[in-house]
Amino acid sequence: MAIIEGRGVTKYYNSLLAVDNVDFSIDEAECFGFLGPNGAGKTTIMKMIYCRIPVTSGDIVVDGLSVRQSQRKIKSTIGVATQEDDLDRDLTVYENLWVYSRYFDLRARESKKRIDELLSFFDLGKKRDTTVDDLSGGMKRKLSVARALINDPRILILDEPTTGLDPAARRQIWDTVIKLGSEGKTVILTTHYMEEAQELCDRIALVFGGKILEYGSPDEIIGRVIGTNVCELYAPSDQALNDVRKTIPGSIEQVGNRLFVYGNDAGALQRQCEAATGVSQHVRPATLEDVFMKLTGREVK
Numbered sequence: 001m002a003i004i005e006g007r008g009v010t011k012y013y014n015s016l017l018a019v020d021n022v023d024f025s026i027d028e029a030e031c032f033g034f035l036g037p038n039g040a041g042k043t044t045i046m047k048m049i050y051c052r053i054p055v056t057s058g059d060i061v062v063d064g065l066s067v068r069q070s071q072r073k074i075k076s077t078i079g080v081a082t083q084e085d086d087l088d089r090d091l092t093v094y095e096n097l098w099v100y101s102r103y104f105d106l107r108a109r110e111s112k113k114r115i116d117e118l119l120s121f122f123d124l125g126k127k128r129d130t131t132v133d134d135l136s137g138g139m140k141r142k143l144s145v146a147r148a149l150i151n152d153p154r155i156l157i158l159d160e161p162t163t164g165l166d167p168a169a170r171r172q173i174w175d176t177v178i179k180l181g182s183e184g185k186t187v188i189l190t191t192h193y194m195e196e197a198q199e200l201c202d203r204i205a206l207v208f209g210g211k212i213l214e215y216g217s218p219d220e221i222i223g224r225v226i227g228t229n230v231c232e233l234y235a236p237s238d239q240a241l242n243d244v245r246k247t248i249p250g251s252i253e254q255v256g257n258r259l260f261v262y263g264n265d266a267g268a269l270q271r272q273c274e275a276a277t278g279v280s281q282h283v284r285p286a287t288l289e290d291v292f293m294k295l296t297g298r299e300v301k
């Protein structure tokens with residue numbers, strides 16, 4: 001069952017077309033990712049969903065309500081943790097949650113109970129009296145997500161939830177997202193990390209230049225665009241590059257000195273690529289990174 005439907009969604013910032021006539025549908029209780037490089041239009045799509053900015057044309061319907069008419073109601077069903085860390089640095093973990101809970105129609109007793117639940121869920125109980133400045137980057141990010149959940153919204157939006165975090169902190173956020181999904185929350189995230197989308201998202205929209213290039217589960221998209229396997233070759237010189245192109249038939253993607261050959265049968269792919277000499281090579285399973293490279297001719301950054 002779709003909980004969010006976007007149709008012909010378009011956004012101009014003055015004359016700049018940031019989102020170009022996109023359609024999407026997000027199911028209740030799924031983790032949906034908008035994946036793409038910086039400037040692709042992901043944050044703009046998010047902001048239109050949670051009614052931070054208006055659509056220029058088209059419409060988004062959230063739980064039966066149009067963003068053109070029902071901004072207030074929609075805002076109350078969506079929790080948002082944005083890229084900017086806007087926690088109050090002088091306040092403690094507990095105080096940040098408490099102050100935020102005052103914006104909602106929650107009684108003091110309800111707020112306290114909810115905060116205790118969130119501290120426990122996010123494993124921040126021992127840090128409840130620590131000021132934000134003394135938290136690690138990962139803890140700050142968890143606190144932002146906890147805060148977004150203070151009024152128990154049905155939908156949670158996470159804009160670039162792990163950008164700038166070290167691998168251990170990233171893993172913690174991933175575990176949290178997985179846990180929220182298992183509890184039936186609809187989670188929508190934006191990311192430019194392909195492996196994050198692959199790990200977390202049931203379905204994704206691959207966004208580039210304000211358009212959705214591909215849409216579906218990561219495996220579906222990889223299968224449709226690439227197949228199952230990739231042989232990646234590194235050619236140390238232009239001569240070697242040309243030789244490979246002559247030796248291996250069919251379509252080859254090139255990024256710098258690297259060449260990519262796609263196929264479903266790993267063995268056949270291996271044999272095909274072994275015919276090329278003077279290059280290093282290895283066959284591996286295809287990823288969303290390969291999809292992005294094939295569709296745009298560049299790496300996601």
Ligand SMILES: Nc1ncnc2c1ncn2[C@@H]1O[C@H](COP(=O)(O)OP(=O)(O)OP(=O)(O)O)[C@@H](O)[C@H]1O
Pocket residue numbers: 013016018036037038039040041042043044045160192
């Ligand atoms: N408030 C604004 N005014 C004018 N242009 C904007 C504004 N916000 C974003 N843009 C432009 O719209 C385009 C899409 O930006 P957006 O922030 O949605 O991309 P993004 O995919 O979320 O990238 P990032 O991960 O860097 O935020 C970019 O060209 C950006 O410069």
